[in-house]
Amino acid sequence: MIFEMRKLVRQMHVRGALLIVLALSAAWGIVGVGANRSLTKTGEYLKGKAAFANDRKKYESVRGDITEEKLNEALWDIQLCPDESSAYVKALDEYPGIGNLLDQAYAAQDGHFTLFELESADDFYARRKPQIRQRISINGQHFSDREMEDIFAWAEKVQTPFQNEMSDPWRNFYTSFQFAVLINLLTAIIYGASLFSYEKSVRMHLIAGSMGRGTVGRMMAGKAQALAVFTGVQYLASMAVLCVIYFGSCAPIAWDSQIQSLYFTSILPLSYRDVFILGMVSGLLAVFAAAFFTALLDAWLQKPVPALALGVAVTFVPLLLRNFTMLPNSVMRLVQVLPVNAALLEGAANSLFLYPFPGNGIPGIYAVPAMSAVLAVGLAGAAVYLAQKGIWKDEGKKVQRHTNRRARYRRNIV
Numbered sequence: 001m002i003f004e005m006r007k008l009v010r011q012m013h014v015r016g017a018l019l020i021v022l023a024l025s026a027a028w029g030i031v032g033v034g035a036n037r038s039l040t041k042t043g044e045y046l047k048g049k050a051a052f053a054n055d056r057k058k059y060e061s062v063r064g065d066i067t068e069e070k071l072n073e074a075l076w077d078i079q080l081c082p083d084e085s086s087a088y089v090k091a092l093d094e095y096p097g098i099g100n101l102l103d104q105a106y107a108a109q110d111g112h113f114t115l116f117e118l119e120s121a122d123d124f125y126a127r128r129k130p131q132i133r134q135r136i137s138i139n140g141q142h143f144s145d146r147e148m149e150d151i152f153a154w155a156e157k158v159q160t161p162f163q164n165e166m167s168d169p170w171r172n173f174y175t176s177f178q179f180a181v182l183i184n185l186l187t188a189i190i191y192g193a194s195l196f197s198y199e200k201s202v203r204m205h206l207i208a209g210s211m212g213r214g215t216v217g218r219m220m221a222g223k224a225q226a227l228a229v230f231t232g233v234q235y236l237a238s239m240a241v242l243c244v245i246y247f248g249s250c251a252p253i254a255w256d257s258q259i260q261s262l263y264f265t266s267i268l269p270l271s272y273r274d275v276f277i278l279g280m281v282s283g284l285l286a287v288f289a290a291a292f293f294t295a296l297l298d299a300w301l302q303k304p305v306p307a308l309a310l311g312v313a314v315t316f317v318p319l320l321l322r323n324f325t326m327l328p329n330s331v332m333r334l335v336q337v338l339p340v341n342a343a344l345l346e347g348a349a350n351s352l353f354l355y356p357f358p359g360n361g362i363p364g365i366y367a368v369p370a371m372s373a374v375l376a377v378g379l380a381g382a383a384v385y386l387a388q389k390g391i392w393k394d395e396g397k398k399v400q401r402h403t404n405r406r407a408r409y410r411r412n413i414v
Helices: 002-010 012-035 049-059 068-078 084-094 098-106 125-138 145-155 169-193 197-201 213-250 272-301 304-321 329-335 339-343 345-349 364-389 391-413
Strands: 037-039 045-047
Touching: 002 012, 002 213, 012 169, 012 213, 037 049, 037 084, 045 049, 049 213, 068 084, 068 098, 084 098, 098 125, 125 145, 169 213, 169 272, 169 304, 169 339, 169 345, 213 272, 213 364, 272 304, 272 339, 272 345, 272 364, 304 329, 304 339, 339 345, 339 364, 345 364
Parallel strands: none
Antiparallel strands: 037 045
16 A cells, blocks of 8 residues: 555645645635624724634623523613614624524514514524524425424424524634535545556556456555545645634634524534534545545546546536525435535535434434445445456456467477
8 A cells, every 4th residue: 555655646746736735725724714804893894813803802791601581681782772783783793693693583584674673582492493494485495294393303402592602703614614625525536537547557557467366456455545545634634724724813712502503593403513523524535435436437447537527527516406496305405415515514504404314314414424435435445346357357368368378389389
């Protein structure tokens, strides 16, 4: 495996791609930090580290459990403002997080709702079920009665009361994370597209063809292991760069708060820490799946360019299909469980789709890494088998026929 790793790293495009991934991950971390905005009492917008520091001060007075009493206190204070504009500014400045949750909990379908129309927030947590129904209606989705029961069963698992912590920075992190995963997927496809055909391009397949079947199999397995290790190390290194830059600028932020403090209608009983860990694991497994899928194409076609084109098309087409809202739920559910969806961490945290599993099914945030793991293992095995039994077997037969001819020629001379 070490020998195959050296051959992989020696390729110029591999080293170049690694440097590009690390540089872009750092850039997205910096962009994510700079994209954060915070409104001061004077009406000035701060950005970057200054915005994080300003928001952190705002949250000091409203941190902790989000109870009905706190919500009512904030609501009635906001309603003392003379108009909606000043109420909006006051909600951002004095009640960060709480004002946004009130909007999400009591927003009307026609969009003509304001906090001035609300008498109290006593039914705040009970509002999750009707808001989930409203969201389904607005999105034009259709779920069976059993599916709705499962959705609400998951929603009821969410722990209350919510914790109000500085969670807004997660939005920009999810965007940066998305681009970092996508560029890792693309480079993994590039590496896999020439994994086996590289030997043919340098005519090493003639030597490999003279080896025994077991030796060739071990060589192909070593190539697969080298691809997995290299893409895995690159992914982890790029994520480390992104996280150090981003969290080093905005920390401390919400880690143990429920994700419903940002996504009120999410049905996942998870904290931001849970989503972060699941996203990291899911992204890594998706990279493996993409790499081995393209490696399988390369083993089959023995041509890197067609393998690369097919790998990119098949891997990234689901991102386009997600936007076709007219697709049936069954098709959309399949589209959203494919490996590339690991990049869309915010979408996974807010998805209502459930997948078959004992009980009430499992959400996509669990299904995507499970699907990626199954595909990665299956595709890796198929790629190694096909590489061993395909062109390598044919070359072995050619070499064997040539050896037999030479042996017969020598016997005839004698």
